[in-house]
Amino acid sequence: MSLLLDAPLALVAIAVAIRAVAGGDAFARVAAFMAYGLVLGFIWVRLAAPDVALTEIAVGGGITGLVLLQAAGDARFSRERGVGLLYHVCAAILALGVFAALAAVVLLLPEPAPSLAPQVATNLPATDLGNPVTGVLIVFRALDTLLETVVLLVALIGVWSLSPDPLWRGRPAPLWPAPPSGALDFLARVVVPVGVLVGIYLFWAGADVPGGAFQGGAVLAAMALLAIMAGLMPAPALGGRRLRLALLAGPFAFLGVGIAGWFVADAFLDYPDGITKPLIIAVEVAITASIAVALALLVLGPPAGRKA
Amino acid sequence: MSGILGSALAGDMLLVGAVILPLFALPPLLLAPPRLAERLSVLVLLASLLVALALAARVGADGAALATFIGGWRPPLGVGLRADGFSAFMLVMTAVVLFATGLFAMTTPGAAPGRVARGRMPPAFWMLLASVFSALNLVFLAEDLFTLYVALELLTFAAVPLVCLDGKLAQVEAALRYLLFALFGSVLYLLGAVIIYGLYGTLDIILVARAASASPGFVLALAAMSVGMMAKAALFPLHLWLPPAHSGAPPAASAMLSAVVIKAPIFLLVRFWLDLAPTGLAVAVAPVLAGLGAAAILVGSLVALAQPRLKLLIAYSTAAQIGYLFLMFPLAVVASPWSALAWTGGALHLASHAFSKAAMFMAAGLMAEALGHDRISGLSGVGRAVPVALVAFGLGGLSLMGLPPAGGFIAKVMLLSAAIHLDAWWIAAVILAGGLLAGGYVLKVVGLALQRPAEPLAVRPVARWREWVALALALVAVGFGFVPLEPSSFLFIGRPASWAGLVP
Numbered sequence: 001m002s003l004l005l006d007a008p009l010a011l012v013a014i015a016v017a018i019r020a021v022a023g024g025d026a027f028a029r030v031a032a033f034m035a036y037g038l039v040l041g042f043i044w045v046r047l048a049a050p051d052v053a054l055t056e057i058a059v060g061g062g063i064t065g066l067v068l069l070q071a072a073g074d075a076r077f078s079r080e081r082g083v084g085l086l087y088h089v090c091a092a093i094l095a096l097g098v099f100a101a102l103a104a105v106v107l108l109l110p111e112p113a114p115s116l117a118p119q120v121a122t123n124l125p126a127t128d129l130g131n132p133v134t135g136v137l138i139v140f141r142a143l144d145t146l147l148e149t150v151v152l153l154v155a156l157i158g159v160w161s162l163s164p165d166p167l168w169r170g171r172p173a174p175l176w177p178a179p180p181s182g183a184l185d186f187l188a189r190v191v192v193p194v195g196v197l198v199g200i201y202l203f204w205a206g207a208d209v210p211g212g213a214f215q216g217g218a219v220l221a222a223m224a225l226l227a228i229m230a231g232l233m234p235a236p237a238l239g240g241r242r243l244r245l246a247l248l249a250g251p252f253a254f255l256g257v258g259i260a261g262w263f264v265a266d267a268f269l270d271y272p273d274g275i276t277k278p279l280i281i282a283v284e285v286a287i288t289a290s291i292a293v294a295l296a297l298l299v300l301g302p303p304a305g306r307k308a
Numbered sequence: 309m310s311g312i313l314g315s316a317l318a319g320d321m322l323l324v325g326a327v328i329l330p331l332f333a334l335p336p337l338l339l340a341p342p343r344l345a346e347r348l349s350v351l352v353l354l355a356s357l358l359v360a361l362a363l364a365a366r367v368g369a370d371g372a373a374l375a376t377f378i379g380g381w382r383p384p385l386g387v388g389l390r391a392d393g394f395s396a397f398m399l400v401m402t403a404v405v406l407f408a409t410g411l412f413a414m415t416t417p418g419a420a421p422g423r424v425a426r427g428r429m430p431p432a433f434w435m436l437l438a439s440v441f442s443a444l445n446l447v448f449l450a451e452d453l454f455t456l457y458v459a460l461e462l463l464t465f466a467a468v469p470l471v472c473l474d475g476k477l478a479q480v481e482a483a484l485r486y487l488l489f490a491l492f493g494s495v496l497y498l499l500g501a502v503i504i505y506g507l508y509g510t511l512d513i514i515l516v517a518r519a520a521s522a523s524p525g526f527v528l529a530l531a532a533m534s535v536g537m538m539a540k541a542a543l544f545p546l547h548l549w550l551p552p553a554h555s556g557a558p559p560a561a562s563a564m565l566s567a568v569v570i571k572a573p574i575f576l577l578v579r580f581w582l583d584l585a586p587t588g589l590a591v592a593v594a595p596v597l598a599g600l601g602a603a604a605i606l607v608g609s610l611v612a613l614a615q616p617r618l619k620l621l622i623a624y625s626t627a628a629q630i631g632y633l634f635l636m637f638p639l640a641v642v643a644s645p646w647s648a649l650a651w652t653g654g655a656l657h658l659a660s661h662a663f664s665k666a667a668m669f670m671a672a673g674l675m676a677e678a679l680g681h682d683r684i685s686g687l688s689g690v691g692r693a694v695p696v697a698l699v700a701f702g703l704g705g706l707s708l709m710g711l712p713p714a715g716g717f718i719a720k721v722m723l724l725s726a727a728i729h730l731d732a733w734w735i736a737a738v739i740l741a742g743g744l745l746a747g748g749y750v751l752k753v754v755g756l757a758l759q760r761p762a763e764p765l766a767v768r769p770v771a772r773w774r775e776w777v778a779l780a781l782a783l784v785a786v787g788f789g790f791v792p793l794e795p796s797s798f799l800f801i802g803r804p805a806s807w808a809g810l811v812p
Contacts, residue, residue, distance in 0.1 A: 168431070
């Protein structure tokens with residue numbers, strides 16, 4: 001039964017992967033890439049890793065796909081600078097080398113694989129959380145997650161730095177040159193309210209079942225982008241104080257709770273007993289907001305100028 | 309350290325503070341007016357420098373490594389931060405260079421608003437500087453392979469945009485190439501970390517080292533991580549991204565990139581091969597690293613000699629100078645009384661290169677600002693326009709050449725003595741040849757700059773105190789020349805790395 005399900009999944013994954021790297025129309029290849037993200041998501045589900053699956057679909061398929069679509073659109077207007085056959089051959093050799101090394105490693109790994117999962121399970125009750133992945137992200141390895149939210153903010157600053165700073169109060173350029181069509185408008189009006197609900201649910205449910213701040217934030221970001229693309233709302237002005245506070249909220253609420261840990265608990269990023277779960281939820285609210293805003297702004301790109 | 313919080317908590321705060329304090333420059337930079345935000349950023353840099361100094365003082369006073377566990381969760385489940393003598397040394401070096409970079413980039417106090425706008429660094433520069441600071445400190449303190457991956461990501465995303473702050477097309481291309489190399493390095497690093505977790509079920513460096521043996525999977529993981537770090541460190545033949553990136557950035561950014569950012573992957577390579585790998589494996593691999601280092605020194609220096617532009621020359625010199633740090637490996641990993649001297653020499657070279665290179669990039673930036681260009685052929689007489697900057701450049705160059713009295717001299721003497729006593733004659737030969745070549749490219753510039761110009765120079769004024777910042781850094785590099793010629797006991801505090809009984 002499982003082979004019946006898994007073999008087609010694996011074949012489809014390989015097929016869309018080949019379509020994505022084979023030559024031809026850039027848009028079709030980006031579409032194949034997005035499909036690849038979706039198929040990978042299903043594979044993660046089959047591997048019993050639903051948290052990874054959600055992230056893969058939201059970020060790997062959705063947000064990255066949008067960025068690539070934009071790049072494919074821009075590339076049409078640039079001078080075509082094709083790469084030679086040698087380049088493709090070298091890239092293929094490199095990729096096959098990595099594949100061979102990975103395959104060898106998978107065969108070399110001890111069976112059963114050593115894992116920290118039992119330790120996580122033992123210690124999870126102390127955190128009042130039900131989802132072990134959230135436990136690892138927000139409690140056991142909280143420093144990594146805290147700094148990942150900073151990485152996202154710094155990446156956005158890097159994108160903005162492509163525009164001279166007097167423009168930093170302006171708005172990003174529109175994603176598409178074309179005016180929004182009726183179909184997109186309709187789609188956005190139907191999908192956005194549902195999507196926002198799904199995003200909030202993903203983050204809220206993440207404490208106990210698969211989901212969490214990153215997945216929820218990615219879905220919310222995608223909904224904001226859809227609404228902007230359909231013309232339901234304008235791209236935000238990047239100088240707005242509320243927007244910037246939303247960007248800072250996640251990393252600095254997390255940092256604030258971490259620092260408070262020194263005084264009300266035993267260590268940096270230690271949550272005091274009794275209010276552990278409410279505190280974690282509060283941190284996750286802030287992180288989700290920051291991730292949603294930062295991801296959407298990353299896709300929208302650097303400020304374009306004072307027009308709009 | 310008899311603060312109200314008690315010494316145990318204070319050590320904890322110093323370790324975490326070193327990582328998070330620089331980040332507190334971000335909110336004012338995003339919310340406050342630029343001038344005020346810039347001043348606050350410099351204050352945050354100063355506070356971070358003080359934390360680094362306090363941490364080093366504490367490590368020195370205790371004579372033992374400081375350690376803390378985030379949220380109180382111990383490895384393998386949680387993440388630990390740890391500062392031994394070598395980490396503390398790197399922290400202080402980085403903090404001094406980055407604080408000086410901040411002073412150099414600051415707008416002149418009291419300058420009229422109109423004049424300010426011309427030379428002012430954008431808020432993005434300050435945000436990226438603060439993020440680089442935090443990321444580097446995390447690289448030096450983290451004991452967990454995934455936390456280190458986060459640190460490397462933060463470092464990459466903060467460092468790459470520094471290259472294209474002026475927004476010119478060539479700079480954006482250089483930044484993209486840097487980004488590709490750096491991400492390639494990150495992917496290989498992450499791959500290695502995943503393999504190690506699959507093998508040993510932990511990401512803590514100290515716990516992995518306890519369990520590790522030279523099994524094929526572990527060797528593959530170390531190889532992947534090392535190649536990744538070499539790409540980030542621009543070790544020959546993966547150095548092609550460095551010269552355009554480091555020479556195209558604004559001077560303050562170049563100084564930061566060439567002096568300290570490049571040292572993070574080298575620090576990690578040292579940790580992989582001295583702390584993580586079994587000794588036998590390290591001894592077998594070290595000559596390969598040294599061979600690449602030797603090639604970097606010879607090729608980088610020769611190409612530097614041929615450069616028409618000053619900033620490119622200095623950038624190629626960086627590609628050459630990091631070679632010395634790889635020459636250290638075969639000398640430092642063997643079990644010999646001389647390896648401690650080689651190790652001290654390597655650390656000294658790392659620090660004196662950081663200070664002299666930051667000084668030279670700043671000085672070159674000031675020369676270019678005064679003349680309006682940085683063509684070496686047109687530098688004639690620039691010594692009259694910016695004499696202090698030229699002295700800073702010359703003193704920095706002195707250290708690169710390895711002439712006394714300079715940090716580079718004492719570092720090379722240590723490496724040379726170790727090489728000769730360990731019968732590694734080819735390493736000794738490369739060290740000497742590299743010094744001669746460095747002499748060639750530094751003297752070429754200084755000689756021209758001291759000449760009387762053929763026609764009077766049209767010189768734009770530069771802020772004098774920025775010249776003094778460059779000079780101060782160069783003087784620190786020279787000051788290293790006065791450390792005693794013996795293995796440093798501070799660098800060996802808390803080594804070999806262990807959790808000292810804190811983790812069962």
